[in-house]
Amino acid sequence: MASDEGQESTSNATSGGGEAKHKEEETSWSLSYKKYGNFEQWYLEVVVSSELIEYFDIGGCYILRPLTVSIWEIMKDFFDAEIKKMKVKQCYFPFLLSEAALEWKENPNKGFAAKVAWVTRSGETDLENHIALRPTSETVMYPSFPKWIRSHRDLPLKLNQWCNVVRWEFNNPTPLIRYLFTLNLSAHLSYVLHSWINLFYFHLCDNIYQVREILELYRRIYEEYLAIPVVKGKASKLEKFPGGLYTTTVEAFIPNTGRGIQGATSHCLGQNFAKMFEINFENEMREKAMVWQNSWKQHFRTIGVMVMVHGDDKGLVLPPKVASIQVIVVPVPYEDADMQVIFDVCSATVETLSNAGVRAEKDIEEDSPSWKYSQWEMKGVPLRIEIGPKDMANNQVRVVRRDNSSETLIPMSSIVENVKLILDNIQQSLFDVAKQKRDACIKVSKTWEEFTTALNDKKMILSPWCDEEEVEIDVKALTEGESGAAKTLCTPFEEDQPEMPEGTLCFASGKPAKKWTYWGRSY
Amino acid sequence: MASDEGQESTSNATSGGGEAKHKEEETSWSLSYKKYGNFEQWYLEVVVSSELIEYFDIGGCYILRPLTVSIWEIMKDFFDAEIKKMKVKQCYFPFLLSEAALEWKENPNKGFAAKVAWVTRSGETDLENHIALRPTSETVMYPSFPKWIRSHRDLPLKLNQWCNVVRWEFNNPTPLIRYLFTLNLSAHLSYVLHSWINLFYFHLCDNIYQVREILELYRRIYEEYLAIPVVKGKASKLEKFPGGLYTTTVEAFIPNTGRGIQGATSHCLGQNFAKMFEINFENEMREKAMVWQNSWKQHFRTIGVMVMVHGDDKGLVLPPKVASIQVIVVPVPYEDADMQVIFDVCSATVETLSNAGVRAEKDIEEDSPSWKYSQWEMKGVPLRIEIGPKDMANNQVRVVRRDNSSETLIPMSSIVENVKLILDNIQQSLFDVAKQKRDACIKVSKTWEEFTTALNDKKMILSPWCDEEEVEIDVKALTEGESGAAKTLCTPFEEDQPEMPEGTLCFASGKPAKKWTYWGRSY
Structure with missing residues (x-):
């Protein structure tokens, strides 16, 4: 989204800004760009100023600061606990x-x-x-599987x-969204920090249920944790993971840029990799059979999407469920006031x-x-308590x-109930507003x-389609422009498909x- | 410790063994080497057969299987919770x-x-x-620190x-102990999976307390979790981390090979890196000052040491505190018995x-x-419950x-209390036996x-020393042999120093x- 030059200058500006922070304390926790003014620059500024990331010695590599890692860990803990219930084991x-x-x-890594x-x-x-x-986890992991899988009793793995x-x-590099290597090649580093490889077998058809079960976990991460609405669906043949049978995805949308963004993917690999790596087993009837496989992936970009969706001109806005600090308590001095007494009340409140x-x-x-207000607003802390x-x-x-920014006075005696209620309310409200x-950006186009x-209005377009690859290729070619081409984001699953009246024609092919x-256009 | 050829052949043997597992089920969960026969081969066999690791396409790289990761995660969770109390934050x-x-x-990485x-x-x-x-975390992290540290109020970081x-x-490669790259160079990959970089400042001297506090966490991981006795102490100048001021260490010992092994290290870096990376700040008196730094590291070898210390001829022996399965319940069939009823009791017991x-x-x-007994014994499960x-x-x-291998009958009615008691007892007993x-291997030599x-008797030697680097170099040279030279393992801290009678002379220099x-000799 941003040009290299844009990023460079932001990087420098921010570095300079850090120095100013201690000199002109009253003004430093502010952004020079507006979300509805220059979105790209606003984003680059907010991820650094809120201390989510820091630029690194190597262009396109970013340091993930504690705020980013704390958000990631909350999501990871949720995911780990859920897959543990599904008997999934961790390996390295x-x-x-x-x-x-x-x-x-026939290695799909050839691509x-x-x-x-x-x-x-x-x-x-x-x-x-x-x-x-x-470059992927599949090629590293699957060569070992034939050693571990011999009988149906070794499955599911x-x-x-x-x-x-x-x-x-x-x-193009964008911190937390696309990690780029700028060197001379302008090469790209993509860190998929989570990659779940799950192997199972199934006799008649693929285990759709399991692919969808994981996708549902991703939906929950986006909607319940990050308060970001997503659409669940299947990727087109053109957009699926090349090595797999089909790809399911949760798609988010950034209204400011009018771009969809693939939130996380759950793939059914079918028997493609099993053939390649010869992962066979002896089934219950003592016959040779071949495994089916799934794999799925979530990316740090999840956090970038959250910044884009909820952030504002004061900085980051964190949904309470992923905020490592949900409430910041700030004492308000007043002339002649005994500060120690106020500090003590602050400590007691925190406790x-x-x-x-x-x-x-x-x-x-x-x-x-x-200064404190600006700082904690920049860092996105959901609730501030002031005590004077x-x-x-x-x-x-x-x-x-x-x-x-709404303010309320609440009695000390019911602080816990009130704060919990407000936090729940913020979480819900962020989701509602984002949704x-x-x-408002979804446009049905027939x-x-x-x-x-x-497309010119930056919409997320829902259209009747003939589901033919050549037509998608044509649409891409016809819409190619400075800001990229339109492509399929996803096709909602059967149960979420709007009614299709008899005789409806494809918007593109007729x-x-x-x-x-x-x-839509996408990241 | 093992030659490449030895390792290769073990790898092949094990791979063949896997096939046999399903053909000759009764005999497969056994080891061909004995711990007190051929310790090196026994170790290589047990880490693969117990499914801790698997050999990989690239020699000297190992796959960490779920059993290894589960042990690591229990230790990591303990450590993370403890450092969180110390206000340490995670970054990447x-x-x-x-x-x-x-x-x-003056980069110590030049080494x-x-x-x-x-x-x-x-x-x-x-x-x-x-x-x-x-090659180290310090060089990656410290260049950013001057950006983040400007005033004394930004410290400690x-x-x-x-x-x-x-x-x-x-x-030489040893799985979980030393990761080697065999290619043509026989190069080595060392994964330090934990590396804590902690930065703080201090006015008069280094913060010995904090270095020791982390070392104490490492001692607890070894002694309380892995049931392995360690000696805490300071590394000699020759053995310390080259970039630092001094290194403290927990040292374990492997009686079978008569070798010490550095369990984990906590370094005081002094101001060495601060000078190199110009990490300065303005102190309370508005003067320019320079930070002090610590860093500390734990390694996957922790798990290798545990295998060596507790394992036996049936395989792995896991201390209950790090066992992801502490108790395995096995139904014992008997002619005419209704197996479903026994299965139900097994399920109820697990619940x-x-x-x-x-x-x-x-x-x-x-x-x-x-067959089941052998399998779970190989995998080190601390307690088996048989129900017939x-x-x-x-x-x-x-x-x-x-x-x-001791067997007891316990009443169903008090199964929880009894099992918990026995698990505690196993944990303590493993430590006591190991200690x-x-x-018995510690030998005072004057x-x-x-x-x-x-040294020839494979002892861990406690000697009075003049603490001079040249003397240590001499001792190394004089003891150099096929199985390596003697070196200092560590010098116990002041409070653990045995009494030194007036006039005691250095064993080596006089x-x-x-x-x-x-x-002693060491890994």
């Missing part, structure tokens, strides 16, 4: 691969060949056999691995809330309250919501003219339509 | 480094220069700027990172134990009980301990003759002794 495979391993016949990073020397010594950094994969790509399971912290640094001498006299505190904005108008499909 | 830095970043003046792995091409295209895989580091080394917080599972596969028709009639179950064996005799220090 090397991140290096031999040349031979990348040369499997990645140009993007593979090679280690060719150690110190000053050239290695005779070059080593690749894994359910493994999960949290790891990086590395692919050099020509693409009361913490004991009730609310993630609360206090900020009793020497900075001015307004007057509040104490009235046995109350002032609470200020990050999402809509309203997303829904003709080519409606389609192109909607042939009989088979499915309602979401189209 | 890129695992790639530019050439420039590795060329810092690693020959061991650094370089990415030089992507696909078929040579990169103009080569990229290194991080406490960051933890769980990550890999990569070093190509000429060394009762699970509800009480015991990690229990049942094995109701079709295999024979003896006779037991059910008597309202009792038979429990068999993995560590000492007894380790202590003269050179005593020292060399003890100069006045300053400290009691542990010496």
Whole structure:
């Protein structure tokens, strides 16, 4: 989305901004760009200023600061607990691969060949056999499976691995969305920090249920944790994972840029990899059979999408469920007030809330309250509690919501119930607002003219489609422009398909339509 | 410890063994080597047969199977919870480094220069700027610190990172102990999966307390979780982390090979890195000051040490605190017995134990009980519960301990209390036995003759030492042999130092002794 130059200058500006932070404290926690002014620059500024990421020595590589990792860990803990119930086990495979391993016949990694990073020397010594950094997890994991699977009793084999994969790509970098290697090649590093490889067998057809079960976990991460509405559906043949049978996806949408974004994917690999890696077993009838496989992936971009959807001109806005600090308690000094007494009440408030399971912290640094407010707003803390001498006299505190800036006075005696209620409310409200904005961008387009108008209006387009690959290729070619081409985002599952009246025609080809499909530009 | 050829053949043997497993079920879960026969081969066999690791396409790289990861995660969860109390935050830095970043003046990584792995091409295209895989975390992290630390109020900065580091080394590989790259270079990959970088400042001297606090966590991981006795102490100047001021360590000992092994390290870096990376700040008096830093590291070898210390001729022996399955419940069939009824009792037993917080599972596969017993013994499950028709009639179950094979009948009615008691007892007993064996290997040696005799007897030697680097270099040179040279393991801290009578002389130099220090061969 942003040009390299844009990113460079932001990086420098931010670095300069850090210095200013301590010099002109009152003004430093503010953004120079507006979300509805220059969205791309606003995004680049907010991810650095809120301390989610930091630029790194190597262009396109980013440092994930504690705020990012804390959000990721909350999502990971949820996911790990859910897959543990499904008897999935954690493993860790090397991140290096031999040349031979990348040369499997019919290897879908051939598509990645140009993007593979090679280690060719150690110190000053050239290695005779070059080593690749894994471009996918499948190629690293599957060669071992024939050793472990011999009989039907060794199945299902359910493994999960949290790891990086590395692919050099020509693409624009966006922190947390697309990790780029800027060097001379402008190559791309994509870190898939989660990649679950699950192997199972099934006799008659693929286990649709299991693919969908994981997709549902991803939907919950987006909707219940990150308060981001997504559409569940199937990717087109053109957009699916090349090695697999089919891909299901949760698709988010960024109203500001009018682009869809693939949130996470759950693939049915069918027997494609089993054939390639010869993963056979003896079934109950003592016959030779071949396994079916699934795999699924979530990416750090999840957090980038959250920034884009909820962030505002004051900085980050965190949904309470993923906020490592849900409530920040700030003392408000007043002339002649005994600050120690106020500090003590702040500490007691934090303790009361913490004991009730609310993630609360206090900020009793020497900075001015307004500086503190800006800081915690920039970092997206959902709720601020202000405590001053007057509040104490009235046995109350002032609470200020990050999402809509509304202020309320609540009695000290019922602080826990009230705070919990407000946090729940913020979580729901963020989702509702985001859904309203997303829904306002959905445009049903039944003709080519409606389609192109909607595309120019940055819409997420729902159109009747004949489901033919050539037609999608044509649409791409016809809509190619400066901001990229339109493509299918996903086709909602059967149960979510709107009614298709008899005789409905494909918006693009004029042939009989088979499915309602979401189209648009995308990240 | 093992030659490449030895390792290769074990790998092949095991792979063949896997096939046999399903053909000759009764005999497959057994080891061909004995712990007190051929320790090295026994170790290589047990780590594969117990399904801790699997060999990989690239020699010296190992797949960490779910059993290994489950043990690691229990230790990691303990450590993470403890450092969270200390306000340490998690972060994630890129695992790639530019050439420039590795060329810092006075960079202690210069020592690693020959061991650094370089990415030089992507696909078929040579990169103009080569990229290194991080050989340490310090060089990756510290260049960012000056951006984040400006005032004393930005300190302490406490960051933890769980990550890999990569070093190509000429060394013998041992799974989980030393990861080797066999290629043509026989290079070495060392994965430090935990590396905590903690930064703090201090005015008068280094914060010894904090370095020791982390070391104490490592001691607890070894002694309380893995039931392995360790000695805490300071590394000699020769053995310390080259970039740091001093290194503290927990040292374990393997009686079978007579070798010490560095269990985990906690370094005080002093201001060495601060000087190099110019990490300065403005102190309370508005003067420019320089930070002090600590860093500490734990390694997957922790698990290898556990295998070596507790394992036996039946396979792995897991201390209950790190066992993902603490109790395996096995139904014992009997002619005419209604197996479904026995299965139901097994399920109920697992449920009762699970509800009480015991990690229990049942094995109701079709295999024979003896095959099951061997399997779970190989995998180190601490306690087996057998349930047959006779037991059910008597309202009792038979429990068999993995560590000492002792069998007891316990009444169904008090199964939870009894199992918990036995598990505690196993945990303690494993530690006591290991300590007894380790202590039996400690030999106080005051003269050179005593020292060399003890070294030949594979002892862990406690000797009075003058604490001079040249003397340690001499001792190394004089004891160099096929199985390596003697070196210092560690010098116990002040409070653990045995009394040093006036006039005690150094065992090696004859100069006045300053400290009691542990010496020996090591991994």
